[in-house]
Ligand SMILES: [Zn+2]
């Protein structure tokens with residue numbers, strides 16, 4: 001049994017994560033706003049080896065921004081799936097928005113200096129950086 005399963009919006013890409021995540025972080029940075037279409041990304045950190053693509057590997061596209069790590073998307077629907085350098089890095093980020101079920105809260109908010117005027121940081125007790 002995988003610990004988690006996930007998919008993109010169109011369902012073309014399906015994946016599983018075979019072990020529990022190490023931590024969950026909410027990133028409010030400008031890049032994450034651009035790539036997510038929302039306030040940022042919520043990222044679950046995993047060993048890259050624990051992320052297994054079940055379907056749609058050929059649909060994946062990876063973008064290297066001028067600064068920061070690789071971002072991986074579904075080329076059909078645009079869902080942002082992985083970051084943190086996947087698949088080349090030892091550890092990667094899974095966007096929790098693509099997980100079928102996930103009930104953990106972030107333990108930290110990062111890049112809070114990039115919180116936008118239209119965005120409200122939740123008073124959830126998580127550390128802020
Ligand atoms: Zn898709």
Ligand SMILES: [Zn+2]
Nearest residue numbers: 027028029032
């Ligand atoms: Zn970010």
